[in-house]
Amino acid sequence: NDGRYGPITSDGAVEHNDELICRDCARRELERELSYKGEFTGAAEERLEELLYESGDLDRIINLLQGGLDPDLTKYDEVSANVDDVSPVRTEDLDLHPELSARLQGRFEELLPVQSLSVRNGLLDGDDQLVVSATATGKTLVGELTGIDRALKGDGKLLFLVPLVALANQKHEDFKDRYGDRLNVSIRVGSSRVNDDGNRFDPNADVIVGTYEGIDHALRTGKDLGNIGTVVIDEVHTLGEDERGHRLDGLISRLKYYCEEAKTDTQWIYLSATVGNPGQLAETLRATLIEFEERPVPIERHVTFADGREKIETEKKLVKRAFDTKSSKGYRGQTIIFTNSRRRCHQISRKLNYSSAPYHAGLDNRKRKRVEKQFADQELAAVVTTAALAAGVDFPASQVIFDSLAMGIEWLSVQEFEQMLGRAGRPDYHDEGTVYLLVEPDGSYHGSQEMTEDEVAFKLLKGEMESVRTTYDESSAVEETLANLVVAGKEAKRLNDRMVGEIPTKHAIGKLLEFGFIEGLEPSRLGYAVCRHFLAPGEAFVMLDGIRKGRHPYDIVADLELDDEE
Numbered sequence: 001n002d003g004r005y006g007p008i009t010s011d012g013a014v015e016h017n018d019e020l021i022c023r024d025c026a027r028r029e030l031e032r033e034l035s036y037k038g039e040f041t042g043a044a045e046e047r048l049e050e051l052l053y054e055s056g057d058l059d060r061i062i063n064l065l066q067g068g069l070d071p072d073l074t075k076y077d078e079v080s081a082n083v084d085d086v087s088p089v090r091t092e093d094l095d096l097h098p099e100l101s102a103r104l105q106g107r108f109e110e111l112l113p114v115q116s117l118s119v120r121n122g123l124l125d126g127d128d129q130l131v132v133s134a135t136a137t138g139k140t141l142v143g144e145l146t147g148i149d150r151a152l153k154g155d156g157k158l159l160f161l162v163p164l165v166a167l168a169n170q171k172h173e174d175f176k177d178r179y180g181d182r183l184n185v186s187i188r189v190g191s192s193r194v195n196d197d198g199n200r201f202d203p204n205a206d207v208i209v210g211t212y213e214g215i216d217h218a219l220r221t222g223k224d225l226g227n228i229g230t231v232v233i234d235e236v237h238t239l240g241e242d243e244r245g246h247r248l249d250g251l252i253s254r255l256k257y258y259c260e261e262a263k264t265d266t267q268w269i270y271l272s273a274t275v276g277n278p279g280q281l282a283e284t285l286r287a288t289l290i291e292f293e294e295r296p297v298p299i300e301r302h303v304t305f306a307d308g309r310e311k312i313e314t315e316k317k318l319v320k321r322a323f324d325t326k327s328s329k330g331y332r333g334q335t336i337i338f339t340n341s342r343r344r345c346h347q348i349s350r351k352l353n354y355s356s357a358p359y360h361a362g363l364d365n366r367k368r369k370r371v372e373k374q375f376a377d378q379e380l381a382a383v384v385t386t387a388a389l390a391a392g393v394d395f396p397a398s399q400v401i402f403d404s405l406a407m408g409i410e411w412l413s414v415q416e417f418e419q420m421l422g423r424a425g426r427p428d429y430h431d432e433g434t435v436y437l438l439v440e441p442d443g444s445y446h447g448s449q450e451m452t453e454d455e456v457a458f459k460l461l462k463g464e465m466e467s468v469r470t471t472y473d474e475s476s477a478v479e480e481t482l483a484n485l486v487v488a489g490k491e492a493k494r495l496n497d498r499m500v501g502e503i504p505t506k507h508a509i510g511k512l513l514e515f516g517f518i519e520g521l522e523p524s525r526l527g528y529a530v531c532r533h534f535l536a537p538g539e540a541f542v543m544l545d546g547i548r549k550g551r552h553p554y555d556i557v558a559d560l561e562l563d564d565e566e
Contacts, residue, residue, distance in 0.1 A: 016058040026058050033062055037305065040441050043458035047303070067306040067314040067438075069321075074302040074436070076461055081298045086113035095124060096145070097152035099182060104145075112138035114292040115145070121288055124149065128268040128287040130236070132278045135422035137294055143232030143269040151183055151206045156229020156264055158207045159255075163235050163244065165189045165211055166361040166368075172209040173365065183207050188214040212244070213534065216251040219258060219487050220531050228259055228266050236270040237415050239281075239500055240468040246501065247534070249470040250480040252285075253495045254487045273422060274415035276465035284500050296427035302436045303457060311403055311438045312351050318436055322399045323354050323381035331429040333398040334375060335382040338420055340404040340445055345384045348403060354381035361386070399434045400424040405456045409446035412456070414463040437461070470501030474511065475536045481508035486523050486531045511537070 006022035014026035021029075030052055034040050040048070051073050052061050064073050088110040094101060111119065114133040123129060123146050131139050147158030160175070162168050172187040179185065186205035201208075203218070203225050210218075218225060233252065239245050259266040268287060275281055282289035306314050315337060322333030339345055345358035357371045357380055374380045375395045383395060386407075400423050405412050412420070425433020437460075443453040451459070472480070481503060484492035496503045512518045515537055517527035530540045539560055546556035 014052065014056050014058050021058070023053065026052060029058055030061060033065060034441070037065055037307075037441050041452060041455040041458075044305075044439070044441065044454040047458070065305050067304060067310040069304065069314065069317055071302070074304045076301045076303045076437075079295060079299040079301065082293060082295045086116055086292070088113065089116040089119050094119065094145075096149050100145075100149050100152055103178070112141075113294065114138055114290065115141055117292055118142045118290045119145075121290055123269075126265070126267050128285070129290050130270045130272070130275075130278065130282040130285055130287040131290045131292075132272050132275050133290075133292040134294060135273045135419055137292060137296075139271045139273070140234070142290075143230070143234070143271060146267060146269065147207070147230035147232060148179060148183070150229040150267070156227040156266065157205065157225075159215065159225070159228055159231045160207065160209045161212055161215055161231065161233050161251075162209070163212055163238050163248075164361065167234070168209050168211050168214070169365050170368075173369070175207050175209060179207065185209070188218060212238075212248050212251050216247065216254065216483070217532070217534075219251070219254050220483055225258065227262065228255075228264050230267045230269065231255060231259075232269045232271065234271045236281075236285075237272045237275055237468050239470050240415070240466060241413075242471075245470045246472060246476040246480055249499045249501055250483055250495075253499045254484065256498075257488050257491065257495055272468075273419045274465055275468050276415075277467035277469075281468050281500075297425040297430055297432050299421065299424055299433040299435055301421070301461065302434070303439060303461070304436065305441055305454070306438050307440050307443070311440070312348055314436075314438055315348060315401055315403065316351065316353050318399065318401055319352055319354055319356070319382045322434070327398065327430045329429055329431075331396075331398075332378055332381075333430070333434075334378065334380065334395070335399040335401055336395055336397045336423055337382055337384040337401045337403050339384060339386065340406040340408060342386060344403065345386060349382075349384045352382055352384075356380055356382040356384060359383045359385040395423070396426045396429045397423055398425055398430040398432075399436070401436045401438065403438055404445065405437065405439070405453055405460065406445045406449070409449065411449060411451060412460060414460060414465055417460045417463075418465065468500075470499070472501050472503050474507070475538060477503045477508045478511050478515070478517075478537050479535075481505060482512055482517055482523065482527055482531050485512075485518060485521060486528065490521055492521075515540075 006024050008020050008022050012023045013020040014023060016026060016029060027049060030048060034045065048061060052058060055073060060070055060073060064070060090110045091105045091108050096104065114131065114137050118129060118131060123142060131142050133139050143160060147160065150156055151158050160171055162171060168187055168189050172185065176185045183206035184202060185207045186202040188201045188208055188210035203223055238248050270285055270287060278289055278291055304314065319335045322335050325333045337348060339348060342360045342362050345360050349356045349358045359368060359371050371383060375383055400421055407416065421435045424435050437457050439457045440453045481492060481496060484495040488495050493505050496505045516524055517530055518524060523531065542559050543556055546559060
């Protein structure tokens, strides 16, 4: 019709509806199909064209767009196994308190590679360390080894800090089960400050598991945490997050000030699976870098396209296929499905054909423990969990499925994505791990998201690990400077100066005076209230304005929520 002639050659022919068509026609048919599915980004369209020309079969590509699971087409790449040769340290050779030594030898004959590296580089000599190693390589025991050893020897308590309440609950139970007969184990989480009757949190405990916010609140309100021998900061890459990074940065500085004032000989252990600038971060934290790059089993990464309804159908097939397969070690394939809301967790779990369970922070500890046991006993084919729990999900899964690439209403970072996909494949259980990204073309989960899910997918797959840096705007600089003034008074500038991020202290002080949060260098009553409740200045003013106008508290909360949305 256009007066053009496209010869069909053996090199360029594409099969479609049992006929051979030329590449130009095939590409136009593909573009027409894509327009039915929604907008595709350049990266996704480029990927599909590449697959079209490689396969020479347009029908296979169309099937892929409808949630088909053609492994030759869905496979994006393979992350090969990488095992560093580290000579293991035997547990019987460790210079530990006799009780800890006996318990440890009952669990392991020798330490894992990252643990061995840490011990050889001064862990039990009291050296501060930044331990960077992939998920499920045994980082947690590094902090546990030195912290429990010191607590048993009377050299100060262990403070084990995590970002989420669900993780704190999990760690608290683990420490109680393991050492509760010998040490007093307590917990301090953010919710404790809403209704703190003092019964649950014991500041004199030998081991305190806490959220960042829970321990920070104890500092901001002048609680005595006693002699701190070891501080373990888990998920230290949180320093790079927009919302929580500045608060962790401030907490570390305030906690160091507390330990200095108390003249404690405190050891600091920072743990992370994902840091783009480990050397620089270790230098800033004044810690020895222990870096161990290992992937015990290879991981195949797959991408397929589906909308919300098609995703569940695809998940059914993938879960069934994995559970019907046994590894050479005799274990059935089990799946972790990550999604972005608790409601979606339950929706997916109900529709899977094989036994599965939702697993999220809204479940009580008893229910979560039951799910963990059922999964460990191979009674469940899958767990469906929120991305927010990714750091704490410790299931021996062979397959990870991303139902969503968002955490709540925020797209995943490369760090979060790498940590989550790292859950696929365990050397003692599986021959390889499999990861599936189920991508909705032109999809998003909130109006504030500028990118679409297909754009995010290829950014994550190709992305380099972001450097962990804490950045400050005026609001966060004011918030942390106020907290440092409340805790350290005139020493606040010293606390500001040693933080990971740079704070313009003079400007922040000026704003605090302007807002009425301080009088001279002393916090005002308003400043104390703002600090104690972790309020950003904007939030404080919305609340003050509502109170002065006599508005109902519910309306004030609604205004705060709307401010957050904007």
